Amino acid sequence: MMPMRFLIPLLAVVFVPGPFGTIQAAEKPLLFEKDIQPVLAxxxxxxxxxxxxxxxxxxxNITGVHRGGESGESAIxxxxxxxxxxxxxxxGDMPPEGQPQLTEAERKLIHKWIDTGAKSEKPHQPEEKQITQHDVLPIVLLRCTAC
Incomplete structure (x- = not known):
């Protein structure tokens, strides 16, 4: 038979709630495709x-969210x-008046998603910026006009 001095600590570990007695369920991260995209759609x-x-x-899609629009990056x-x-x-600017409004639960969901890193099932690949004449012309004017 097990000595009493071992039995009491063993029972305490088994029946005491908390990290010793129960396994805490890990909270699943919010993902764009499952949690956010349906709300935004x-x-x-x-x-x-x-x-x-x-x-x-x-x-x-997550690429569009990362890219943003005329106002800049939208989620990152x-x-x-x-x-x-x-x-x-x-x-309260979006959605505009006359359009279906976000519920408080949807607003909290979006806030939490952004606050926890705006995660997605697919890793976001930043797009390569295309070089245009607006990028090159200042360099040409600065460096090449003296030649």
């Missing part, structure tokens, strides 16, 4: 989809409060 898709890109913004920022997507949602 329902509430923002009329104006910001792959077919209609009002303000140059496509919220139908150092903090959630610097995220253009959150600024427009939190300020």
């Amino acid at each position: 329902a509430k923002c898709g009329k104006c910001h989809s792959d077919k209609v890109r009002k303000g140059g913004l496509d919220l139908s 920022a150092e903090t959630v409060d610097d995220s253009m997507l959150w600024i427009l949602v939190d300020g």
